[in-house]
Each structure stands twice: as structure tokens, then as C-alpha cells.
Amino acid sequence: xxxxxxISISKNGIRYFVEENHTFPSVSLGxxxxxxxxxxxxxxxxxxxxxxxxxKETKKRSSFEISKAIExxxxxxxxxxxxxxxxxxxxxxxxxxxxxxxVLSDILTNPTFNKELLEKExxxxxxxxxxxxxxxxxxxxxxxxxxxxxxxxxxxxxxxxEESVRSITYEDIVSYxxxxxxxxxxxxSAVGDIDRLKAEELVExxxxxxxxxxxxxxxxxxxxxxxxxxxxxETAQLHxxxxxxxxxxxxxxxxxxxxxxxxxxxxxxSRLFQKLREEHxxxxxxYAYPVRLVDTGGTVIYASTLPKYEKxxxxxxxxxxxxxxxxxxxxxxxxxxKNYLLGSMIxxxxxxxxxxxxxxxxxxxxGYIRSVEAIIKEIxxxxxxxxxxxxxxxxxxxxxxxxxxxxxx
Numbered sequence: 001x002x003x004x005x006x007i008s009i010s011k012n013g014i015r016y017f018v019e020e021n022h023t024f025p026s027v028s029l030g031x032x033x034x035x036x037x038x039x040x041x042x043x044x045x046x047x048x049x050x051x052x053x054x055x056k057e058t059k060k061r062s063s064f065e066i067s068k069a070i071e072x073x074x075x076x077x078x079x080x081x082x083x084x085x086x087x088x089x090x091x092x093x094x095x096x097x098x099x100x101x102x103v104l105s106d107i108l109t110n111p112t113f114n115k116e117l118l119e120k121e122x123x124x125x126x127x128x129x130x131x132x133x134x135x136x137x138x139x140x141x142x143x144x145x146x147x148x149x150x151x152x153x154x155x156x157x158x159x160x161x162e163e164s165v166r167s168i169t170y171e172d173i174v175s176y177x178x179x180x181x182x183x184x185x186x187x188x189s190a191v192g193d194i195d196r197l198k199a200e201e202l203v204e205x206x207x208x209x210x211x212x213x214x215x216x217x218x219x220x221x222x223x224x225x226x227x228x229x230x231x232x233x234e235t236a237q238l239h240x241x242x243x244x245x246x247x248x249x250x251x252x253x254x255x256x257x258x259x260x261x262x263x264x265x266x267x268x269x270s271r272l273f274q275k276l277r278e279e280h281x282x283x284x285x286x287y288a289y290p291v292r293l294v295d296t297g298g299t300v301i302y303a304s305t306l307p308k309y310e311k312x313x314x315x316x317x318x319x320x321x322x323x324x325x326x327x328x329x330x331x332x333x334x335x336x337x338k339n340y341l342l343g344s345m346i347x348x349x350x351x352x353x354x355x356x357x358x359x360x361x362x363x364x365x366x367g368y369i370r371s372v373e374a375i376i377k378e379i380x381x382x383x384x385x386x387x388x389x390x391x392x393x394x395x396x397x398x399x400x401x402x403x404x405x406x407x408x409x
Contacts, residue, residue, distance in 0.1 A: 003374040007363055008196070010203045014210065016188035017359050017369055018199040021352060027097040027192035028352040030089035031104050032364040035180040037160075038083045038153040038293075039217055043168050045125070045160015046176050048081040052125060053173060054088070055079070056117040058110040061103075063117075069103050077103065081158045084293060085364055091353055094193035098202060105206035108181060113173050122165060129159050137285075140239040140302060140404045143229050145291065147243040147400035148298040150225035184214025189360030192352040221295060226400035230407045237304045241402035242317060245394055246290050246297035250366050254297070255341070255379050256390045257290055263329045263337035264288045264320070265301055271320050271333065272301065280316065282309045294365050307406055314401075325395035328388040342379055346372070 007017050035047045056063050070077040075092035077100075088108060090100035132138050145155035159165075188207070190199050226243060247257040265272040265288030276283045283305045291298040305313050329337070349355050349372060362369045 003370060005359075005369045005371055007368065008200065010200060010207070012204055012208050012210075013183050013212075014186065014188060014203055014207050015363065016190070016199065016203050017363050018194065018196045019189075019191040019355060019359060020193075020195060021191060021355075022193050024352075025094040025193045026091060026352060027094055027100070027190060027194045028089065028091045028356040029097065029100045029104065029190045030087050030188070030356045030360050031108060032187045032189065032360040033086045033088070033108075033181060034084070034185045034215065034217060034364060035086045035176075036082050036084045037156040037158040038219060039180070040153070040156065042164075043160075043172050043176070044156060044164035045158070046168055046172060047086055047180075048158045048160060049121075049125060049165065049168055050173060050177055050181075051079050051081045051086050051088075052121050053113055053118060054107040054111040056121055057112045057114050058106045059112060060110065061106060066103060066107060069099055073099060075100065083154065083156070083158065085361065087357065087360065089353070089356065097190075097192075097194055101202040101206040105209070108186075109207070109209045109211075111177070113170060113177070115170050118170055118173065122168070125159070125165055126162060129162055129165065132157070132159060136233055136235050136237070136239045136404045137302070137304065139231055139233065140241050140402055141300065143231055143402045143404065144241040144243050144300045144302075144400075145298075147227045147229050147241065147402050148224060148291065148300075149222045149296075150227060152222045153219070154222050154293060154296070178211065179213075180215050182211045182213030182215055185217075186210070187360055187364035189356045189363060191356040191359065219295065224298075224398070226398050228400055229402045231402070231404040232407045233404055235405040236306070238307045238310050238403060238405040239304045240302070240310065240313065240404075242301040242314075243400040243402070244299040244301075244321075245396070245398070246299045247292070248297045249292040249294050250362065252378065253390070254290070254292060255375075256382060256387060257297070257299070257394070258341050259334070259337045259379075259382065259387060260391060260394065261288045261290050261299060262340050263333050264324065266337070267340060269336060271324070271329070272303075272317065275316055275320060276303065276313060280312075282313045282316070307408070310403075321395060321399075324391060328384075328391055331384060334384050334387055338379065338382065342376060345379075346376070 079088040247254040286303045
């Protein structure tokens with residue numbers, strides 16, 4: 001198998017990719033749209049609002065009929081919106097997958113954006129926002145993006161704000177939808193018990209009415225800010241994030257960075273978990289993770305602890321970061337982290353849903369899809385000398401902090 005897998009283009013001009021897997025009679029089907037919070041201007045949350053509204057009513061189905069069409073067959077239908085794309089997907093038995101093509105194409109080409117339903121859904125979205133900001137961990141992780149990139153499109157919460165969601169009009173929804181939901185701005189990914197010829201036939205039949213067009217999306221490069229942010233909230237614990245540089249998606253450096261975040265705080269045998277939880281008993285939750293976008297990336301270390309332990313917890317985290325910069329990780333830590341990355345990646349792709357999303361994001365955002373075998377080979381080829389050299393450049397002493405909870409100083 002070659003390193004890059006071939007993306008198909010239907011006769012009606014829609015890009016798609018099919019990964020056949022006939023071991024189980026199911027198919028995961030997703031339609032990816034380059035519509036996310038980083039592309040919004042003044043109407044923050046509009047991409048997420050549209051994600052909700054397409055499920056409310058089409059020219060031929062009510063909201064109940066949309067969900068019943070899939071769930072009545074034992075299937076799953078859902079969607080989500082991120083910074084860079086929205087995904088609408090179904091998972092069905094192979095014998096029913098044509099219904100999935102029908103329903104997804106219906107909600108994405110025939111939504112009515114009924115004004116009465118729009119007002120009801122506005123209240124639902126506001127409830128979602130209130131629920132989000134009731135959770136200090138969610139707040140901390142959102143504020144970590146602002147610590148990394150300041151008040152830029154990269155740090156926006158896809159939900160939007162209460163003020164912005166209240167301001168979005170029917171005309172705003174229709175205008176955004178007509179600009180972004182066009183043929184050149186979507187990618188279809190299918191994985192499972194379906195052959196390519198059948199998939200091509202279904203793409204051409206059900207997506208023929210997708211509006212012609214190619215949205216020209218310009219995104220500015222945003223520099224790191226590394227802000228120190230305090231977010232007062234009545235909580236028992238203090239929620240802490242430390243932000244560092246990271247890597248953009250789909251690069252060799254992103255694999256080096258993933259090994260770093262695993263070794264630092266990616267599992268129970270990681271450096272920070274062992275130090276803060278096992279040795280000192282200062283935290284229940286501690287982990288590190290990468291933030292990846294097509295043109296930049298970051299690192300977030302998250303911990304929750306009682307306010308009286310904050311100072312010592314931060315000291316230990318920074319001691320370990322300095323130790324890693326000066327001495328690196330041990331050979332065993334490096335090997336274990338690399339093996340964990342490889343194993344979790346492979347195990348994570350056991351499901352057709354995971355593979356559908358991997359292929360779809362890659363196809364939409366970079367225009368090609370690398371084979372799993374090629375990615376595994378590249379990660380396996382990383383040696384400790386290269387990793388140690390990478391860490392010295394990554395850990396340059398610049399960082400930001402986020403504190404959520406009872407802030408005394």
C-alpha cells in the first residue's frame with residue numbers, strides 16, 4: 001500500500017474517500033464541512049448554530065422524522081463543530097446505509113431554517129453554553145486556548161457567547177450556510193462494509209443538489225501570547241492549566257510532540273501523574289495534551305487541586321519541565337511513550353467511526369490521506385537522539401497559566 005491513499009472525485013464534483021472493511025456489516029459515513037469557529041467574524045457561534053438547525057427540519061422531514069429514520073434502524077446520527085470543521089455523521093448496518101446517504105444529504109441541502117424552530121433552538125444552545133460554563137474543567141481548557149493565542153479566532157469557543165448567540169438572525173444563518181455549505185468546501189468519508197462503486201453511486205445520487213461553489217477561506221497566522229489568566233469561580237478545587245508551544249497537524253514534528261505529551265502527562269505511568277498524584281498525593285486529575293490546528297499548535301498541562309496545594313503543584317510541574325529540558329526523558333520513558341502512542345493510535349482505529357473521522361479530517365484539511373502503515377513506520381523510525389534534540393527547542397522557557405476557582409492572588 002502506498003504512503004498516500006487516493007481521494008476520489010464524483011462526477012458532480014464532490015471529494016470523497018471510501019475505506020472498505022468487510023469484517024463486520026456496518027458502515028460509518030461522515031460529511032465534513034470546512035465550517036468552524038476560526039472562520040467566523042462577528043457572529044460567533046454561528047457554525048455551531050447551523051449544526052443544530054439542520055437537524056430541526058428539512059423540506060421533507062421533521063426533526064423527529066430525521067432521527068427516527070436512522071435510530072429506527074438501530075443506527076446512530078449526530079454532529080459536532082470544532083474550530084476548523086463541522087462533521088455530520090451516521091453509523092448504520094450495511095444494508096441500511098443508503099438511508100444514511102439520504103438523510104445526511106437531506107439535512108445538508110434542504111434545511112428550512114424555520115424561524116419559529118430557530119428561536120426554540122436558540123434557547124437550547126444557550127442552555128448548552130450555561131452548562132459548559134458550569135464546569136470549571138471546561139472553562140480552564142477553553143481559557144487555555146486564550147492563554148496560547150489571546151483573543152484571536154483560534155481561541156474561540158465553538159459554542160459562541162450568550163451575547164453573540166442572541167444576536168444571530170435568520171438572515172445570518174442563511175447567508176453563512178449558502179457561503180460555506182458548497183461542494184468545494186465538503187468532504188465525504190465512508191468506512192466499513194461498502195464498496196467504492198456503490199459509494200460513488202450513492203454520492204452522485206444523493207449529493208447532486210449540493211450547491212456549486214468553493215469558499216475561499218483566508219486564515220491569518222497567529223503568534224503565541226502565553227497569557228496569565230485568572231477566572232474567578234466558586235469551586236472547591238483550583239483548576240490549573242500551563243500552556244506551552246506545540247505543533248501543527250499532519251507534520252513529523254507532531255509525532256515527536258505527541259511522544260512528549262504522553263511521556264509528560266498522557267497516562268498513569270507518565271512523569272507528572274507519578275510525581276503529583278502517586279508520590280505527593282496533591283491531585284486527582286493531572287494530564288497533558290496537544291492542541292493541533294492546520295497552521296499552529298500548543299501544549300496544555302491540566303491539573304485540579306485544593307487551593308492550598310497550588311503553589312507546590314506548580315513548582316513540581318515546572319521542576320519536571322526544567323528537568324526534561326536539561327536531561328530529557330529516560331530511555332525507558334521514551335520507549336514506553338512511543339509504544340503507547342503507537343498502540344493507542346492503532347487501537348483507536350479499531351472502530352469504523354474513528355477511521356472515518358481520521359480519513360475525513362485529513363482529506364478535508366490537507367487534501368490527501370496518509371495510510372496508517374506509513375504513519376506507523378514514521379513514528380517507529382523516531383530515535384531518542386532526535387527526540388532529545390526536539391525537546392530542547394520545544395521547551396524554551398515561555399509559558400502561560402490559567403487559574404479557575406477561588407482566586408486569592
